[in-house]
Amino acid sequence: MLYAAHQQHGKLPWAALAQPAIQLAEQGFAVSPRLYTLLVQETRLQADANARRYFFSEDGRPRPVGSLLRNPDYADTLRRIARQGPAGFYQGPVAADMVRAVQNHPTPGDLTLADLASYRPKQRAPLCGPYRQWQVCGMGAPSSGGVAVLQLLGMLARFQLNTLPPTSADAVHLYSEAGRLAFADRERYLADPDFVAVPQAGLIAPDYLAARSQLIDPQRSHGPARAGEPAGVKLSAWGRDAAPELPSTTHLVAFDRDGRAASMTSSVEDAFGSRIMVRGFLLNNQMTDFSFLPEQDGAPVANRIQPGKRPRSAMSPTLVLDQQGQVQMAVGSPGGSLIIHYVAQALLGLLEWRLDPQAAANLPHYGSRNGPTELEADQQLERLVEPLRQRGHEVKLTPMTSGLSIIVRQPQGGYLGGADPRREGKVSGF
Incomplete structure (x- = not known):
């Protein structure tokens, strides 16, 4: 969806747009009090080895408030999308890892490579x-x-x-x-x-x-x-x-120098989505x-x-x-x-x-x-x-x-x- 919007309205090179997020993923951000509270209350996230390593210390406790969460795996995923566009996500190694994680989960799902490859964003009238x-x-x-x-x-x-x-x-x-x-x-x-x-x-x-x-x-x-x-x-x-x-959604609004505006909501659903973490990101729970x-x-x-x-x-x-x-x-x-x-x-x-x-x-x-x-x-x-x-x-x-x-x-x-x-x-x- 972001790529389709960029194709219609974007000014900067597509690859340049990922750079701030790549930098943030590599340098890390501090665990906020709210994130810490959500992790303390969480009961299923540690079942996923990737999520456990990222969000929790070796003793199983959530990483404390103020500690840096660095995510080099996500930075690598973003670099792939920056180079290849949507194909870097919906096809190739990232897609294969998503499908493998879903199909091999203790409660396996039906996601296939064909599902991902055939997905297209839809533009609808406001x-x-x-x-x-x-x-x-x-x-x-x-x-x-x-x-x-x-x-x-x-x-x-x-x-x-x-x-x-x-x-x-x-x-x-x-x-x-x-x-x-x-x-x-x-x-x-x-x-x-x-x-x-x-x-x-x-x-x-x-x-x-x-x-x-x-x-x-x-x-x-x-x-x-x-x-x-x-x-x-x-x-x-x-x-x-x-x-x-x-719940568990995020939102941003923006105006640019020309007075054009954006209002965008996205969601992984239920705090930590499906509790399946692949290549630095959580799969959603949108079902x-x-x-x-x-x-x-x-x-x-x-x-x-x-x-x-x-x-x-x-x-x-x-x-x-x-x-x-x-x-x-x-x-x-x-x-x-x-x-x-x-x-x-x-x-x-x-x-x-x-x-x-x-x-x-x-x-x-x-x-x-x-x-x-x-x-x-x-x-x-x-x-x-x-x-x-x-x-x-x-x-x-x-x-x-x-x-x-x-x-x-x-x-x-x-x-x-x-x-x-x-x-x-x-x-x-x-």
Whole structure:
């Protein structure tokens, strides 16, 4: 995918792009407190000899905070990709080692050399919709992020959120109710459009969102929501999804000197992916984004596993354009299915509450994935538990480890950035 994007838009030589990462892999980076904590909690990573040597000391303990993780094997892999392009990864020795590791695993998989050699990235049209005076553009199916974010914004547009404090019971109530409705649609209709007729246009149509918004009672929670029926679709045609959707994603945003913007999310799924390490990198665990049940109540699940099918994700890389079509904001986050809420809340922070990027990234998180109303723990939201319960909410306090990256173009020139304090991200400029 990166190579295809470079072929269309790149300026520097392809081989030059890998040099900073090669240097970092060789020189190493310091183990952060968060990485150390994840390694302490990890129970399966040491079963892989390569991962054990890289992440752990000889006594089996995680390498301590501040110690350097050097990865010459990864530097060699990057050099091969720099020289050969995608063929350096999807064919040849790297591909052979991946297939061998998967097929010889104690729980072997079906990956073949032909699978890797035949894989191609797909370019899809962005999914855009209006919010106030802005045009918000995200990723369409098989990601569910673009649809869900636009649904959340569209259903909340009739409320004057800018008159409510961002962490008030009123704001949390309205946002969580919209979240139930968006996630009910998501678990029913979103999947790979090459295999399923995904009603994306109908799900973000203004009249459909207006009707769904009317289901939001400003004073009372309606509890678990039922999926709607966008134009031309019968609810009974599809079953509900049952995907584990494990987190562990990364995100970056960037503007260049010419004002062009990028918002990119990627994932290995579940902290350390499949726990299989080959030539300096971990293989992903992306199969957990598929539904583990192929049907529900006799109806097929749109996101069921099928050969050659791409799994649904919650990735929500987003660009915000002004009325002249110029990109003004780039936003995104890691975080599993909660990515949708992290990004939608950040957009509301920027567009409704007029927060600067860092303040938007700092906002305490909340929302519903059509289950309980979730409040971020240790963010002073405990005071909202009882007021929300009085409105009919089932409330759950939980960690919500976003990793928001935000850049906003300034009217007077230049840019402001915000990096989520919950992770290791940072803001830097040229």
